[in-house]
Amino acid sequence: MSTPFEKALAAVDAAHSLDPNLTTINGTPVPYELYYAQKCTSYLEKRAFNASEPLRLAIRAQHFRRWEVPRDSYPMTRVGYHAWRTFLKKRQASLAAAICIEAGMSAADAERVAALIRKEDLKADEETQVLEDVACLVFLDDQFAAFEREHDEDKIVGILRKTWGKMSEAGRELALGMEMEGRPRELIEKALGG
Structure with missing residues (x-):
């Protein structure tokens, strides 16, 4: 018999499996x-091996059905980017909360998942900070190398400094322990040293 948490997690992953955008992992295409x-x-x-169920669900659902609202559906400006991100956080929080309720979780836990996805009380709420740390770590580990090839150095250094500023000390320690070589490592050292 599945718990409400397990049902919600399975529903989130089932939705993620519908993403038409694929990446190749060990020779296998994966949504x-x-x-x-x-x-x-x-x-x-x-970062937090003993995380609560709401945090574990929020981490898993923070990009929930994101492909349905592509970045280019908003103006390709800084203001457009922030509007897109704000809309996504609210949408993803609402959809994830509905899944939690459907799975049998309490209304309080469903709202907690939504609040975490919306990143409420960042810096004051430890769990929200953990979610932000995780998002930054995945960016640095998985997306940064491709990102740095698409943008000029000044922009990249600025973004790295902002990313670093969003992270807690525990998140920064994990980031510094990542294996990173070549240009990405140089840019990180420049961002942190300058």
Whole structure:
């Protein structure tokens, strides 16, 4: 018999499996959002292995059905980017909360999942900070190398500094322990040293 948490997690992963965007892992195509969610969970285990069920679900669902609202559906400006991110957080929180309720979780736990996805009380709420750390760690580990090839150095250094500023000391320690070579490592050292 599955618990409400297990049912909610399975429903989140089932939705992630519908992502038409694929990435190749060990020669096998995998829906990108499923891969991303699993990567987030692996960093959560390093950052807070004893995480609560609401935090574990929020980590898994923070990009819930994101492919349905592509970045280019908003103006390709800084303001457009922030509007897109704000909309996504609210949408993803609402969809995840509905899944929690459907799975039999309490309304309080469902709302907690939603609040975490919306990143409420960042810096003041330890669990919200853990979620932010995990998002930053996955960016650095999985997305940064491709990102740095698409943007000029000043922009990248600025983004790295902002990313670093969002992280807790525990998150930063994990980031510094990542294996990173070549240009990405140089840029990180420049961002942190300058």
